[in-house]
Amino acid sequence: TLKAAGEGRTVAGKITEPTGKTDKGMIDTQPPRGTRDFFPEDMRLRNWLFGEFAAVSTAFGFEQFDAPVLESEELFVRKAGEEITDQLYNFEDKGQRRVALRPELTPSLARLVLQRGKTLPLPAKWFAIGQCWRYERMTRGRRREHYQWNMDIVGVSGVEAEAELLAAVVMLFERVGLSSRDVGIKVSSRKVLQSVMSQFGVPPESFAKVCVIVDKLDKIGRVKVESELADLGVAPSTIDGVLSAMSLTSLEQLADLLGPNSEAVQDLTRLFQLAEGYGYKEWLVFDPSVVRGLAYYTGVVFEGFDREGKLRAICGGGRYDRLLGAFGGDNAPMAGFGFGDAVIVELLKESGKLPAPPHRVDDVVVPLDASLRPAASGIASRLRRGGRSVDLVLEAKKMKWAFKHAEKLNASRLVLVGASEWERGNVVVKDLAKFEQMEVPADSLV
Numbered sequence: 244t245l246k247a248a249g250e251g252r253t254v255a256g257k258i259t260e261p262t263g264k265t266d267k268g269m270i271d272t273q274p275p276r277g278t279r280d281f282f283p284e285d286m287r288l289r290n291w292l293f294g295e296f297a298a299v300s301t302a303f304g305f306e307q308f309d310a311p312v313l314e315s316e317e318l319f320v321r322k323a324g325e326e327i328t329d330q331l332y333n334f335e336d337k338g339q340r341r342v343a344l345r346p347e348l349t350p351s352l353a354r355l356v357l358q359r360g361k362t363l364p365l366p367a368k369w370f371a372i373g374q375c376w377r378y379e380r381m382t383r384g385r386r387r388e389h390y391q392w393n394m395d396i397v398g399v400s401g402v403e404a405e406a407e408l409l410a411a412v413v414m415l416f417e418r419v420g421l422s423s424r425d426v427g428i429k430v431s432s433r434k435v436l437q438s439v440m441s442q443f444g445v446p447p448e449s450f451a452k453v454c455v456i457v458d459k460l461d462k463i464g465r466v467k468v469e470s471e472l473a474d475l476g477v478a479p480s481t482i483d484g485v486l487s488a489m490s491l492t493s494l495e496q497l498a499d500l501l502g503p504n505s506e507a508v509q510d511l512t513r514l515f516q517l518a519e520g521y522g523y524k525e526w527l528v529f530d531p532s533v534v535r536g537l538a539y540y541t542g543v544v545f546e547g548f549d550r551e552g553k554l555r556a557i558c559g560g561g562r563y564d565r566l567l568g569a570f571g572g573d574n575a576p577m578a579g580f581g582f583g584d585a586v587i588v589e590l591l592k593e594s595g596k597l598p599a600p601p602h603r604v605d606d607v608v609v610p611l612d613a614s615l616r617p618a619a620s621g622i623a624s625r626l627r628r629g630g631r632s633v634d635l636v637l638e639a640k641k642m643k644w645a646f647k648h649a650e651k652l653n654a655s656r657l658v659l660v661g662a663s664e665w666e667r668g669n670v671v672v673k674d675l676a677k678f679e680q681m682e683v684p685a686d687s688l689v
C-alpha cells in the first residue's frame with residue numbers, strides 16, 4: 244500500500260502508473276528536515292514581509308546586493324567557538340572544495356567589498372534578503388534555514404552609522420504595526436567588556452572568545468559561563484568584574500565604572516543623543532548584558548526584543564571594524580544588522596497583527612461560448628498589457644460558476660464574452676464592488 248505522504252521516508256521507486264505513484268509507494272512529500280515549504284498563502288505573507296524589509300532599506304537609500312547561498316567554507320571558519328560556526332552546514336563538493344551554505348550574510352558582504360577594493364565609493368549602504376542555513380542536530384527540532392534581512396554601512400566610523408541602522412529597525416517595527424510598548428532594542432558596546440577585561444589584564448586575543456561565552460549567559464547560566472571562562476584562563480575575579488559590569492542599568496553607572504572618557508561611554512552617550520534627534524529614544528534600552536554571539540563585533544551591539552520576553556531576539560547587529568582585516572584586506576569601519584523572518588512572524592502572530600494577504604486578480608474574463616475563446620483571449624491580453632491582472636477562464640464554464648470563481652479570486656470585474664453582445668462588438672462587464680453591470684464596446688475596455 245502507498246504510504247501517506249510524510250508518514251515515513253519512503254524510497255521513490257520507478258514511476259509505474261500514470262498517476263505518478265511508484266511501485267515502492269509515493270515519494271516523501273515533506274521538505275527536508277528543518278526546512279520549510281512556502282505554499283501560495285505562505286508566499287503572500289513572505290512577500291509582504293520582504294516587501295516591508297525592502298521598503299525600509301529603500302527609504303534609507305540603501306542598495307540591494309546578493310551573493311551565492313553556497314560560499315567557500317573559509318569565509319565562516321572562525322576559532323571563537325560561536326554557535327553559528329559550530330553549526331556550519333559545510334561539506335566537500337565533487338571538486339573536493341570545502342564549501343558551506345551561508346549561515347549569515349555579513350561575510351559575503353565583506354567578500355564583495357574586498358572584491359571591489361578601492362573602487363568602492365564609501366560610504367556604501369547595502370542591504371540583502373537571503374536564505375541562511377545551519378546544520379543543527381534535529382534533537383532540538385529547530386529550523387535549519389531562515390531568511391535574513393541585512394542592512395550594512397561601510398566606511399562610517401562614527402556611531403551615526405549605528406544610529407541610522409537603529410532608525411531603520413524602528414521603522415520596520417512601526418510599519419508592521421508594533422510600537423515601543425510591544426518591542427524595544429537593547430543597546431550596549433563590546434568596548435564595555437573590553438575595558439573591564441583590560442582592567443583585569445585579560446589578553447586582547449581572548450576578547451572574542453570571552454564575548455562569545457558571555458553572550459551565552461542567558462542560555463547556559465552563570466556557573467557554566469564561569470567554567471568556560473576559567474577554561475580560557477580567565478580568573479574568577481575577572482569573571483566577577485565582567486558580570487558586575489553587565490548588571491549595570493544606566494550610562495551614569497557605566498561612567499562611574501569606566502570613567503566619563505571611556506570610548507564605550509562616549510559612543511553610547513552620543514548614540515542616545517542621536518536617537519533623541521531621530522525620535523526613537525524610547526525604543527532603546529541600555530543593557531550591558533547584550534554582547535551578541537558573533538566574534539567579529541568590535542563596538543556598539545544591539546538586539547531587538549519583545550517586551551513580554553516570550554521570544555528569542557527579533558534581530559541583532561553592531562559594529563565590526565576588523566572583519567575585512569580578518570579576511571586579509573585593509574580594514575574599513577563597518578556596522579550592520581541581521582533581521583530574521585521567523586521571530587518577527589511569531590511575534591506578529593501572537594500579537595494578532597499578522598496580515599493574511601489574499602490572492603486576488605483585477606479581472607476574470609469568461610468566454611460564454613467555445614467559439615468566443617479567441618475573442619476572450621484577445622481581451623485578456625489587452626487588459627494584461629494595460630497592467631491589469633487577469634484570470635482567463637480556460638475551460639467551458641457557465642455564468643454561475645464564473646460568478647463564484649470571480650468572487651473567490653476577489654476580482655474587481657467579471658468580463659463576460661457572450662455571442663449576442665459580441666455580434667454588436669460588445670462585452671458585458673460586471674463591477675463586483677458596485678454590483679453594477681454594463682455592456683460596453685470590447686475595444687474600449689481597459
Ligand SMILES: OCc1cccc(Br)n1
Nearest residue numbers: 375376377386387388389
Ligand atoms: O540565527 C542563527 C541561524 C543561522 C542560520 C539559520 C538559522 Br534557522 N538560524
